[in-house]
Amino acid sequence: MSEDWLLEAAGGNAGLLATMRQRVQQGEPPAYVAGFLYFRGRRFRSDPRAYVTDPELSSLIDRVLMEGDRFEAEYGRAPQVLDFGVGAGTLGITLKLERPAWTLCGLDIDADALSLAAENASLHGVELPLWHSDMLSGWPQGRPPPDLIFGDPPWGSETDLYTDEGRDADYYHRMPAASAYPKGGRTAIHDGLVAAVVARGWPSLLVLNYGVLPEAVIERSARALNQRRIEHPVPGVSHLVGRSAA
Ligand SMILES: C[S@@+](CC[C@H](N)C(=O)[O-])C[C@H]1O[C@@H](n2cnc3c(N)ncnc32)[C@H](O)[C@@H]1O
Structure with missing residues (x-):
């Protein structure tokens, strides 16, 4: 490849x-x-400003499509979707191209990554509002909560690796500092996001990649969500689907 x-x-x-x-x-x-990567058959600009999207994330897109379609069938309207940790924009732009009626936006703590996401959105001709934000702090005041929040926040430590040859710990150390191996623990960013959603009382559905982390670690990270399940798109890879319901 x-x-x-x-x-x-x-x-x-x-x-x-x-x-x-x-x-x-x-x-x-x-x-x-x-200078580029391919994801689900589409070409995206890539450079050291942003993380290189892992191919495993295609299954996260499938999961979000399934959950968003379910939302649309239930509520009779397209979902508002937030790409948390949007990076180079690969995931959010892909969703917007595959479901043009959905409203997509993205946020990231890294301003350089956001500049690349904006370039990719423009190259693909899609509207993707982007906010510079640590966790949800940059979410515009007064804007209703998103119906669905998804993403691949940084997870794991140097020994938590996809099995593919070539993507070792050094590979991930070449990425921007905020994009891999979170300081504060293997699920520190996921934990912070879950806490922020619960603290705001948002009913948003969370669809998050936890990569190859063990199920017990994911359970602990997501325990504040009173509705949750862990899905395995392929053996050894986990997605959390959950929400904090009143
Ligand atoms: C593993 S990368 C994934 C990027 C992109 N979603 C993709 O798949 O290509 C994680 C992203 O989360 C962002 N991030 C890390 N900590 C964050 C925080 N506290 N608030 C918002 N974004 C954060 C990083 O800057 C990085 O772009």
């Missing part, structure tokens, strides 16, 4: 291809070297 990206980026220039392969061998994420 990443070799295909390098071939495309090199455009038949053998010298450039050799240099790119060398950079990848030295540990640079292939998406940064190519």
